[in-house]
Amino acid sequence: MFELDNQWDQKTDEELVRLSVANDDCFYMLMQRYEEKLIRYILRIVKANRETAEDILQEVFLKAYKNLNGFDDSLKFSSWVYRIAHNESISYWRKNQKNVDFVSIDKEENGLAKTLTGEDDTQAEALANERKEKIEELIGKLPDYYQEILVLRYLEEKDYDEISDILQKPIGTVSALIHRAKKKLEMEAGNMNIQDWL
């Protein structure tokens, strides 16, 4: 049903956006590319269970599809869709923060490692993922405004330009926030004797 021509696999996100306006099957390709990444990101922001994150993601994809013609070509599609996911997640969080069933991400579905790694991980990858989990745990202890920027920088591995576009803040502000958040993170890491991991 959703089998698509292989040639579309070679298209960039931005090319697929242009094609999606006329052909919704192309949008399916885009959704597939971002489904897991965005689920993980939403989970990190709302700290709810996976089903909630999936519900939010559906809204994100629908919103993105409806607003395809408003996509600014000067942005990366990735930044744009992350921005929508961020805004939807924050909006959900604000509406439901009293009712959210808090779930620690590392405990969700056997932890982050399951999401990030496969069964055949090498030892190095396992170590890298262990570090990532520890960093995630540390980030979880910081105030929300530091968490969201550190999640994007270190867990989603976005550069400053992308973070600026996702959070809709000037690059200077992003840079200052990351600097302050890192200091705070280093303090927390120092308390756990893992400052070398940062």
Next chain:
Amino acid sequence: MRDNKSTISQMVLEKIKKDEVKPIPKWHFVLKYGFLWLIIIIFLICASAALGVSYFEITDIDWEVPSFLGMGILNYFFFVLPYFWVLLFLAIGVLAYYNFLATPKGYKFPRYQIVTFGVLILVMVAAAFHYFGTSQMIRDTIRDNIPGFHRLMHNKEEVWNRPDEGLLAGKINEVQNNGVVVVTFDHTKWQVDTTNTDIPDGKELSVGQMIRIVGEKTGDNQFVAQSIKPWKKDGGLQFGPPPTQNNDDFGPPPPAENNGSQTKY
């Protein structure tokens, strides 16, 4: 728990097809952001106008007045500050700022740059308004056409209508050998003695001129002037040509047979 990796993408695609969801047309976004920019431009013009009127009102403050009112300079400044216009300027300026942030690329600019550039534009447009007399026109138009508006503002006319404290202002109704008859803003006639008055050399008082007088009340509707200046500060030493008849500030001209009398009409 959904177990298929691409379930959400499939569900969304099915929903798009089933509900015939379509992307919002491009013209909608063009219109939306075009309208946003239009609003920003309107806000900038309004904020500039408010800034221009604020500047006009502040430069129109009579600094010789506080000593007659027994007030300190600072107290007097806060007493006559055009709060309405200043607050209007700030409120519209803030709205313009937030609207700019809502434009697609607004967030990319550091806040200080937006504020600095915005203030620069506002000052330039306000200066143009002031230069072309638009600020005063706006002030007068609003003051004269919105009922009760004058209550929001410091009233220069009221401040200068305090003969007991040595301040008097109005329009010259008649020029006599040793003085003038002035009709004040509350339509009262005053006999003003100008025998020992400081009037710039070569200047003459004439009927129809609007003046402000510093002096002393010597009796009922009798005033001895120490100095006389044009009503408008930007008139400098020029009293200028008489205003056209029926100046709005004065209402109808007084009856001719009452010239020189102290009658209130």
